[in-house]
Amino acid sequence: RNGRGGDPRARGGAGGRGGRKTTIGRRGKPLNPTTWTSGERFGRRFTHHKDTEDEHKRQSPLTTLRLCGGVAFALSLLLTLLSGCGGVITPEQRGGTPTTVPSSPLPPPPDRSTAVPLSQPTFTTATPTVTPTPIIHVVQRGETLSGIAALYGVSVEALQVVNGIENPLLLREGQELVIPTGEEDVRSSGGLLLPTPTPLPVGVRGLGFYETPVGSLDCYGEVVNTTPYTVTNVLVRVTLFDGSGNALLSGEAFAAADLLLPSGRAPFDRAPFRILFLSPPPDFASHQVTVLRSELAGALAENYVPLVVPHPSGTPSGSQFEVAGEVRNDDPERTVGQIVVVVTTYDQEGRVNGFRQQTLAAESLAPGETAALQLVLTTYDESPADFSVVAYGQARPAPGE
Structure with a gap:
């Protein structure tokens, strides 16, 4: 009998084989075999009847073990899931004095809301260079x-x-x-005409130097053909020297006319030139002029026709000089186009103090025709004491050629 208050001997001895075994519930209370339930917490109810008590006695330990194993497995799985999520389970302590267990301190979790890279690359931004508008x-x-x-x-x-x-x-x-x-x-890089090994003898005269309002140095001069041939591509170099004869700076320029007719055919045997030194040396003491290039015109001379400018007028006006007149084609056969006029001014010493080259608006001049001429140029120092005008055009093919 397993009821409350039963025979104490019913508990049996340790390891007794023939005694009746009393099932002890929680807190030492025996369970009623007729109403004992197992698995209540899991939603299933098992009722043990007296006639199946022996079978229950054989199965209850195994069933209990299975239930305990299932609970343990569930708890283990739950702990594994919680630990995988980074959580820490602290069991609730019921009564008693808590025992402090020494443990290594855990590092605090990083604050991802304000995470900053350990090292940030430094980018260097190039400072843009201001390029002047051309x-x-x-x-x-x-x-x-x-x-x-x-x-x-x-x-x-x-x-x-x-x-x-x-x-x-x-x-x-x-x-x-x-x-x-x-x-x-602005140094020559090979695109310009190179000096000839033996330039034809061309003279230079009327060289003058003039300071500009912005501090540059203007050099004017005139080349004169001293040969009996028509010359073209006349290139001049002017070099500045210091007091010890050391070269400081040089510049080059072509003559302002395509052709220089043979010597003695003034004013067609001469043409002005101009060289501008943007940053001149302040202490230059002397200069030298060299003709780097002058060539025979050859067949090129046949394409140019000298034109006549009869009685041109020149009127000074401050630093400017106005030239007016007309250009006439005296060639009896050829019509010319692209008419170019070159005006050169001279001071009292014969130095060139200004010149201007201009193409007239007239598209062509037939034999005997004229075109108006009027231009203004800037001169240096004093008003010009003299001036010269040269005009020429390029021959055009006759109709049908």
């Missing part, structure tokens, strides 16, 4: 390279180098020219 000049009818150079205060050579112009006398209307601002390298 000055573009569109060639108009009647303009020449020397006139454009004088307009902007630059040298003809600088315009040639920057724009790749081989012959400064061959410009076309509408051509765009980049005006050098002083930052460009």
Whole structure:
């Protein structure tokens, strides 16, 4: 009998085989075999009847073990899941004094909301270089390279180098020219005509130096053909020296006329030139002029027709000089086009103090026809004591040729 208050001997001895075994519930209370339930917490109810008590006695330990194993497995799985999520389970302590267990301190979790890289790359931003806006000049009818150079205060050579112009006398209307601002390298790089080994003997005279309002140095002069041949591509170099004879600076320029007729055919046997030194040495003591190039014109001379400018007038006005008149084609057969006029001014000493080259607006001149001439140029120092005018055109093919 397993009821409350049963025979104490019913508990049996330790390991007794024939005694009746009393099932002890929680807190030492025996369970009623007729109403004992197991698995209540898991939603299942098992009722043990008396007639199956022996079978229950054989199965209850195994069932209990299975239930305990299932609970342990569930708890283990729960702990594994919680530990995988980074959680820490602290069992609730019921009564008693808590025991402190020494343990290694855990590092605090990183604060991901304010995470900062350990090292950040440093990017260097290049400072942009301010590039000056280039000055573009569109060639108009009647303009020449020397006139454009004088307009902007630059040298003809600088315009040639920057724009790749081989012959400064061959410009076309509408051509765009980049005006050098002083930052460009204006040294000849091979695109220009190179000096000939043995240039024809051409003289230089009327050299004059003039300081510009911006501190540059203008050098004017005139080349004169001393040969019995027609000469073209005359290139001049002027070199500045200090007091000890050391070369300081040099510049080059072509003569302002395509052709120089043979000696004695003035004014067609001469032409002016201009060299601008943008940064002249302040202490130059002397100079030297060298003709680097002068060639025989050959068949090229047949394409040019000298024109007549009868009785031109010159009127000074401050630092400017105005020339007016007309240009006439006296060739009996050939019609000319692209008419070029070159005006040169001289001071009392015969030095060149200004010149201008201009292409007339007239598209062509037939034999005996005339075209109006009027131009203004800037001169240095005093008003010109004298001036000369040269005009020529390129022969055009006759109709049907």
